[in-house]
Amino acid sequence: MKDNPFSLWVYLSQSPLLWLTVTLLVYAGTDAVSLATRRHPFANPVLHAMWIIGAFLLLTRTSYTTYFAGAQFVHFLLGPATVALAVPLYENRKRVVASIVPMLVALVAGSVTAVVSVVLLAELAGLPREVVLSLAPKSVTAGVAMGIAESLHADPSLAAVAVILTGIMGAIIVTPLMNRTGVTDYRARGFAAGLAAHGIGTARAFQVDEIAGVFSGIAMSLNALVTSFLVPLAVTLLVR
Amino acid sequence: MLGSLGLILLCQLIGEVVVHGLGLPLPGPVLGLLLLLILLLARDRFSLLARGPLRNDGVETASKGLLAHLSLLFVPAGVGVVQKLDLLASHGIAIIFVLALSVVVTLLATVLTFRLVSRLLRQQDAQ
Numbered sequence: 215m216k217d218n219p220f221s222l223w224v225y226l227s228q229s230p231l232l233w234l235t236v237t238l239l240v241y242a243g244t245d246a247v248s249l250a251t252r253r254h255p256f257a258n259p260v261l262h263a264m265w266i267i268g269a270f271l272l273l274t275r276t277s278y279t280t281y282f283a284g285a286q287f288v289h290f291l292l293g294p295a296t297v298a299l300a301v302p303l304y305e306n307r308k309r310v311v312a313s314i315v316p317m318l319v320a321l322v323a324g325s326v327t328a329v330v331s332v333v334l335l336a337e338l339a340g341l342p343r344e345v346v347l348s349l350a351p352k353s354v355t356a357g358v359a360m361g362i363a364e365s366l367h368a369d370p371s372l373a374a375v376a377v378i379l380t381g382i383m384g385a386i387i388v389t390p391l392m393n394r395t396g397v398t399d400y401r402a403r404g405f406a407a408g409l410a411a412h413g414i415g416t417a418r419a420f421q422v423d424e425i426a427g428v429f430s431g432i433a434m435s436l437n438a439l440v441t442s443f444l445v446p447l448a449v450t451l452l453v454r
Numbered sequence: 455m456l457g458s459l460g461l462i463l464l465c466q467l468i469g470e471v472v473v474h475g476l477g478l479p480l481p482g483p484v485l486g487l488l489l490l491l492i493l494l495l496a497r498d499r500f501s502l503l504a505r506g507p508l509r510n511d512g513v514e515t516a517s518k519g520l521l522a523h524l525s526l527l528f529v530p531a532g533v534g535v536v537q538k539l540d541l542l543a544s545h546g547i548a549i550i551f552v553l554a555l556s557v558v559v560t561l562l563a564t565v566l567t568f569r570l571v572s573r574l575l576r577q578q579d580a581q
Contacts, residue, residue: 301517
């Protein structure tokens, strides 16, 4: 046993083990609460894990870089999880092929709306140019959005934050909003969730309905493709 | 299990290599998704491929395990918000408002287009 308990903290706080454990345990807790509230939209596990861990980092004066050294092992799995979306797609291939036309039209309408609306609204709100550019790819998954922001010489870490905030808000709002529109077709509902709110919307869609989850996953993958082309075009046309 | 994870990583790796090699404007994992899908479809056609992770639901089980906790994977990037606190203090309300409004408009545009087109198609089939 060391004579100074502080030196143990200094050692642990620099090791990936501590921050990986914190990430998993806090998420396990927020996910348990979400399950206990029967997946209430406001009990979104990502939202609550984010502020709890964030507050913990601020209180212990730990830098995000130190935290990420541990959490990167979780972050890394975003890529393999995208590949894994092939399985629900394969298992529901007949339903997907049967709805290919509405899917492709909704893809174009949704992608254009996502990019154009955020750029116009951000300009209207008088946000600085760099912020507008970083918000533009907010509807696609984090890795892709960061790549787009980089190619526009915007701020990739702000783009990632915009992506996560969009995902959380989309996941919270999608069920009440869709209930209000009276759309009961889970293909359409899921597709909208994945297009507007990428992986966090897809995670939400899988909680609600398996078919919604499948269509959400497809929308998320297709939107990553379309948005990569669309954002540079929209920015040249719309940003002063 | 190990073979299945290996296969998923291999698909992603090939995706990244092709995307970077050819300078394609799409994310590597999306190409990896297409590759795994093609492999699964090809397995049903050619029994020669039905071995290792492509047999007895191997890769299917591993993939579902990964997707079961999809939300967790966004937590590390989300915590990055702690680096942006000064920006959020100055422009936070405008940013949240813009993102919230845009996500609602996007959800509505997508779901209504999807429903409109599938209704039109059904009417056409009925005639």
